[in-house]
Amino acid sequence: MKVKVGEHGVTVPKHMLGGADEVEVRDENGRVVLEPVRSTERESQDPIFGLGQDPVSCGAPDASTNHDQHLYGT
Numbered sequence: 001m002k003v004k005v006g007e008h009g010v011t012v013p014k015h016m017l018g019g020a021d022e023v024e025v026r027d028e029n030g031r032v033v034l035e036p037v038r039s040t041e042r043e044s045q046d047p048i049f050g051l052g053q054d055p056v057s058c059g060a061p062d063a064s065t066n067h068d069q070h071l072y073g074t
Contacts, residue, residue, distance in 0.1 A: 003010050012034065017023060020036035027033070063070055 001013075017034070018036060022037040023034045024037055025032065025034055058070070060066075060070055
């Protein structure tokens with residue numbers, strides 16, 4: 001496949017990316033390499049993916065539903 005290089009580069013058809021949500025683009029010896037980013041790599045870089053994976057235990061059985069009452073006493 002040949003494509004014209006425009007002002008912003010080129011567009012790669014999605015079907016060629018193997019269903020990846022994110023790719024790493026790099027130059028290797030004059031060749032452009034697109035490599036899908038594995039979800040574990042993304043998760044290790046973005047702290048939002050870790051939320052809720054290691055919850056704090058406080059001994060209150062209803063802490064997840066009544067957290068405001070436990071935190072602020074209201």
